[in-house]
Amino acid sequence: MTALSVLGNTTAGLPRQDATWWRQAVVYQIYPRSFADSNGDGIGDLPGITGKVEYLRELGVDAVWLSPFYPSALADGGYDVDDYRDVDPRIGTLAQFDEMRAALHAAGIRLIVDIVPNHTSNRHVWFQQALASEPGSPERERYVFRRGLGEHGELPPSDWTAAFGGPAWEPVGGGEWYLHLFAPEQPDLNWANPEVREEFRTTLRFWADRGVDGFRIDVAHALAKDLTEPLPSQADLKADIWGGAHPLEDRDEVHDIYREWRQVFNEYDPPRTAVAEAWVPAHRRSRYASPEGLGQAFNFDLLEATWDGPTFAKIIDNNLALARESGASSTWVLSNHDVVRHATRYALPDGTDLEAWLRHDGAEPRPDEERGRRRARAATLLTLALPGSAYLYQGEELGLPEVADLPADVLQDPTFFRSQGAQKGRDGCRVPLPWASHGPTLGFGDELAHLPVPADFDRFSVESQEADPGSTLGFYRRALAERRRLQTGETLEWLTNVPATVVAFTRPGGWTSVTNFGSEPVPLPPGRVLVASSPVDGRSVPAETTVWLQSSGQNGTEQDG
Ligand code: GLC
Ligand code: CA
Numbered sequence: 001m002t003a004l005s006v007l008g009n010t011t012a013g014l015p016r017q018d019a020t021w022w023r024q025a026v027v028y029q030i031y032p033r034s035f036a037d038s039n040g041d042g043i044g045d046l047p048g049i050t051g052k053v054e055y056l057r058e059l060g061v062d063a064v065w066l067s068p069f070y071p072s073a074l075a076d077g078g079y080d081v082d083d084y085r086d087v088d089p090r091i092g093t094l095a096q097f098d099e100m101r102a103a104l105h106a107a108g109i110r111l112i113v114d115i116v117p118n119h120t121s122n123r124h125v126w127f128q129q130a131l132a133s134e135p136g137s138p139e140r141e142r143y144v145f146r147r148g149l150g151e152h153g154e155l156p157p158s159d160w161t162a163a164f165g166g167p168a169w170e171p172v173g174g175g176e177w178y179l180h181l182f183a184p185e186q187p188d189l190n191w192a193n194p195e196v197r198e199e200f201r202t203t204l205r206f207w208a209d210r211g212v213d214g215f216r217i218d219v220a221h222a223l224a225k226d227l228t229e230p231l232p233s234q235a236d237l238k239a240d241i242w243g244g245a246h247p248l249e250d251r252d253e254v255h256d257i258y259r260e261w262r263q264v265f266n267e268y269d270p271p272r273t274a275v276a277e278a279w280v281p282a283h284r285r286s287r288y289a290s291p292e293g294l295g296q297a298f299n300f301d302l303l304e305a306t307w308d309g310p311t312f313a314k315i316i317d318n319n320l321a322l323a324r325e326s327g328a329s330s331t332w333v334l335s336n337h338d339v340v341r342h343a344t345r346y347a348l349p350d351g352t353d354l355e356a357w358l359r360h361d362g363a364e365p366r367p368d369e370e371r372g373r374r375r376a377r378a379a380t381l382l383t384l385a386l387p388g389s390a391y392l393y394q395g396e397e398l399g400l401p402e403v404a405d406l407p408a409d410v411l412q413d414p415t416f417f418r419s420q421g422a423q424k425g426r427d428g429c430r431v432p433l434p435w436a437s438h439g440p441t442l443g444f445g446d447e448l449a450h451l452p453v454p455a456d457f458d459r460f461s462v463e464s465q466e467a468d469p470g471s472t473l474g475f476y477r478r479a480l481a482e483r484r485r486l487q488t489g490e491t492l493e494w495l496t497n498v499p500a501t502v503v504a505f506t507r508p509g510g511w512t513s514v515t516n517f518g519s520e521p522v523p524l525p526p527g528r529v530l531v532a533s534s535p536v537d538g539r540s541v542p543a544e545t546t547v548w549l550q551s552s553g554q555n556g557t558e559q560d561g
Pocket of ligand 1: 080
């Protein structure tokens with residue numbers, strides 16, 4: 001047994017001093033309200049997660065990232081936080097959080113929590129105090145209040161628009177307005193204020209002290225702002241983005257904040273980790289991933305790419321170079337709670353306008369489900385072979401498709417409401433998981449589910465897939481087990497003598513991954529097949545398939561097997 005498999009199988013808790021665990025971790029994102037409901041109220045909860053730790057251990061993930069579980073009115077799926085140091089009573093208690101954390105750790109699984117620092121919710125005590133206080137008061141200085149334009153301040157301070165649609169300023173009376181880059185229920189904090197900085201360091205320590213191993217930092221690129229008047233117009237904002245001096249996005253001084261956070265992370269042993277959700281172009285990403293900053297940043301390039309070999313190869317090359325530059329490891333993401341699931345993206349013709357497709361309830365164009373599944377499995381197996389960490393989103397291991405035909409009266413995403421229905425939003429990837437093949441919520445809970453579970457999700461249920469070795473779940477389990485056994489150095493060597501539609505590389509120890517993006521089979525390179533994303537005959541790599549091989553003459557696996 002190798003050292004790595006000991007780590008994976010341990011039930012005695014985590015090895016204490018491993019400060020590099022995150023570099024090549026498989027991190028499984030849980031959207032808590034849709035994962036597992038332990039008490040039948042229709043809302044997934046922390047005891048529900050605790051009850052599925054064995055499932056996560058069998059799946060073979062190294063860490064869990066929990067999307068927000070804090071008290072919230074759910075104006076934006078929990079990304080509107082009322083209190084950063086508590087648990088939503090509908091989801092659990094702090095004691096139940098500790099139980100979940102202990103159960104994960106006992107299974108050898110680390111825990112990452114989501115921190116939402118760009119904005120609080122409008123129900124946060126600070127915002128309530130701000131509303132009750134005078135313009136110019138210290139209470140208002142924690143947020144971004146401005147006097148409106150016009151004689152009585154009746155016009156917004158600028159024409160900026162919010163990410164979910166509508167204006168980015170909300171009036172509070174007396175000619176005063178506050179800034180919200182997202183929903184009106186998400187007032188932006190003023191990060192120039194030392195009190196705000198101190199508050200978040202306290203929150204980071206609060207969770208680190210409770211045994212949390214790392215943090216996912218929401219909207220990490222937007223905290224620092226330059227609101228010197230006169231404020232630029234929306235049209236001016238769009239010009240000169242990504243130079244480090246844009247008023248709202250990716251300002252250079254945002255990294256001063258993360259340098260302070262790094263000091264907090266390093267107070268712990270092993271140091272706490274962080275990954276930035278920073279929607280910035282690749283060449284700006286390394287700053288967030290620097291070891292003096294957050295340490296790692298999401299790379300969403302594959303999530304935005306179409307199914308195309310040369311495109312994938314270029315993205316991989318580029319991101320490995322960026323990782324070398326920053327000293328971080330790379331991150332690979334195909335799905336998360338904000339985008340159409342990759343099994344569905346790949347089932348649609350290239351260039352499909354996903355928003356328009358959702359608006360038509362997914363009717364036109366019709367997804368080719370079989371093709372989507374095939375490509376999704378191939379893309380997943382490819383990314384799992386890459387150096388760096390892989391972020392998986394709950395349900396992708398079941399091959400779940402996007403639910404595009406949720407009726408308007410169940411939708412929750414503020415995108416839908418703020419766009420007056422023009423955009424359907426992100427609920428279709430947040431539908432509760434089907435654990436069982438029968439019952440009104442397919443084992444998610446009892447009778448109720450906060451978003452309806454489609455009846456035909458029975459085909460994807462954990463119960464039905466556990467019985468089928470050819471299932472997507474079985475495939476993920478095999479791939480993750482092999483990866484854990486094979487993963488060593490963070491290098492990759494391209495195989496160059498391959499057709500243009502093929503992406504192939506070898507990792508240390510002779511671990512070879514070959515992806516055929518084309519529609520015709522290509523010859524299988526020599527070696528023993530370890531895992532394949534669709535059935536192989538031993539001679540060729542079928543169309544739209546990834547195969548992992550152990551190259552002959554290499555050490556390690558031959559003896560183990
Ligand atoms: C991030 C989250 C998204 C949320 C937004 C505002 O992009 O991933 O779900 O709506 O931030 O907090
Ligand atoms: Ca519940």
